[in-house]
Amino acid sequence: TAEREIQHFFPLQSTLGLIKPHATSEQIEKILNMIKEAGFDLTQVKKMSLTPEQIENIYPKITGKDFYKDLLEMLSEGPSMVMILTKWNAVAEWRRLMGPTDPEEAKVLSPDSIRARFGISKLKNVVHGASNAYEAKEVINRLFENPEEN
Ligand code: GDP
Numbered sequence: 838t839a840e841r842e843i844q845h846f847f848p849l850q851s852t853l854g855l856i857k858p859h860a861t862s863e864q865i866e867k868i869l870n871m872i873k874e875a876g877f878d879l880t881q882v883k884k885m886s887l888t889p890e891q892i893e894n895i896y897p898k899i900t901g902k903d904f905y906k907d908l909l910e911m912l913s914e915g916p917s918m919v920m921i922l923t924k925w926n927a928v929a930e931w932r933r934l935m936g937p938t939d940p941e942e943a944k945v946l947s948p949d950s951i952r953a954r955f956g957i958s959k960l961k962n963v964v965h966g967a968s969n970a971y972e973a974k975e976v977i978n979r980l981f982e983n984p985e986e987n
Contacts, residue, residue, distance in 0.1 A: 840876075847926035851880060852973040853980070854922045854931055855895065855965040858915035864955050864963065865918060871951060872922065875934050880921040881981055887912055887919075894979050895965065897972065907960055919980055928973055931966040938962060 854872070856865055872879060887895070892912050899905055924930050936943035936950025940962055943953035956962040967973035977984045 844925045849923060849925055850927040850970060850973075851921050851923045851977060851984075852927040852931045852970075853895070853965075853967045853976045854920040856918035856920075857961065857963055857965065858912065858917055859957070859961050860918075860955065860963050868951055868955070868964065871934065872920075875930065876924055877927065877931070878923040880923045881984070882918060882920045883981075884916045884918055885980075886916045889913070891980065895976055898968075904960065911960055921977055921981060921984060928967055928970050932968075935964045935966050 856868055860868065869879070889909060892909055893900055896905075896908065899908060922931055933947075934951060936947040936952040936956075938952070939959045940952045940956025943950050943956060943962075947953055951964050952962045967976060
């Protein structure tokens with residue numbers, strides 16, 4: 838398939854994926870299935886309540902924005918699923934599977950994406966992913982003690 842040919846041109850990469858606290862257990866199960874079906878290895882996964890400091894690390898570019906307080910509050914309301922996702926071109930592939938930030942936009946542009954299917958609003962858009970490979974590495978190293986171990 839075309840997918841199989843593309844793999845030869847992209848290195849194996851890991852990204853940080855996160856399922857936000859408002860996701861129901863049924864949605865989490867469906868999202869984990871979508872992740873596996875998309876060909877990601879779920880290298881590590883853990884449920885954890887993020888501290889404000891960890892949230893700041895996960896969203897390095899958002900701290901000055903007016904909705905940061907809402908984001909902090911929303912991510913503090915319960916445990917998140919934090920994942921290391923490994924695949925060829927994982928950073929971009931995970932962003933593609935998540936879909937656009939705004940679920941309403943996602944429903945139009947990418948109806949099969951996670952945010953189109955389960956997102957409630959721009960803020961409660963069920964999932965997060967690192968923006969680039971550098972950020973992915975940084976945040977994985979902070980959140981996982983042995984990121985290289987399977
Ligand atoms: P992402 O990388 O697609 O998650 O998007 P961003 O990095 O731009 O934003 C980070 C998170 O902040 C998003 O996932 C949303 O939860 C939240 N967010 C982004 N833009 C808005 C906005 O305009 N309003 C609100 N309330 N939240 C937003």
